[in-house]
Amino acid sequence: MEKSIETIWKEGFLKSDALVAPKLNDLYNQKSIHIVDKFKRMYRINRIAIVVFAFIVLPVSFISGMPYVGILMFILFNFIVIVSGKFKRKLEKIAPGVSSYQYLSSFDTIIKDLVRTNTKLSRYFYPYIFITILLGFWFGDIGGNIPGEEFVAELLIDYPDMHLIFGLPLYGVLGALLILLLLAFFGGKIGQWDLNLVYSGIIKKLEKMILEMEELRA
């Protein structure tokens, strides 16, 4: 007589010796490789995007009559790519050799270094970007006119008693200086926020995994 599935199940497991639990071996092996690979992939895409953007900004700035913006931004983006190349090489050096914990710890050290460097440089980057755009616009060439001079001329019509310093509106200069100071002060925070926009998922996952691994090792 044909066996019911219930009988096959019961008898099968009575006879079978396959219910031996596999050994728990390097629980985080695949996970750690996966997270590092994912970061490397994202980092590579990010660097390529910066290079592409730098090469788009340059001709566009010439076409729109603000070549200084394009040149200075091109220099900045290339500088970022060069700095990020240092981290790319560091990332390539780590290998999942000894243990997942050591692998992830090395990765974590590089990420922390990356965050630190990014925070430090962001204090200069954002003021640089602001001043580049401002000066690029001010000394640009739109239809044969210099936008900055045109702007001051128009302001003088409305406010003839306006204070000027080296031909620039005093309050405008003070405002720009204030914005520069604020960007220098909060640049680090903005940089962190910018980094988190892209990598926060991976960074949080990494922290959680390392915490768990430390707990497992305890």
Add this chain to the structure above:
Amino acid sequence: MSSDFYTTQILPYAAIIIKMCRAYTNSQEDFEDYYQEVCLQIWRSHNNFNQQAEWSTWVYRISLNVCLTLLKKKKNNGQHFASDYLPPELVEDSHAFGDESLNQLYDAIRQLSEIDRGVIMLYLEEKSYQEIADIIGTNPNNIGVRIKRIKERLKKILN
């Protein structure tokens, strides 16, 4: 996870995890990955265990959830997953157990939908309809009819 926790809270229930994971994997490698992930998840979530329920029910629930999640991940990554029908000769796990009838039953179970696999496993493990419904997260009224349908499908596949 301390070795104490593994020895007292997981190892006595390893059979549950093994049986469940085998139904969702096609190879020994996948099976070991799933098994490890279930153990890890049990350890991670043991503080959330509600003392009113049985620990074994908790283990079933975690095992099922982890298997379904991993399958979904594999599916999203475009990899073959156990609900893709693969002929038994291509499924390494077709010979996972010493008993040939049991291997055939597992092959048949792997052809069911993901949830149906969980339902029939729990039924075969003699869980009540209420427990099955609790673990699956569905209405107990439909479980009986569903099990009947699954059993008919399994019979058809096995014959």
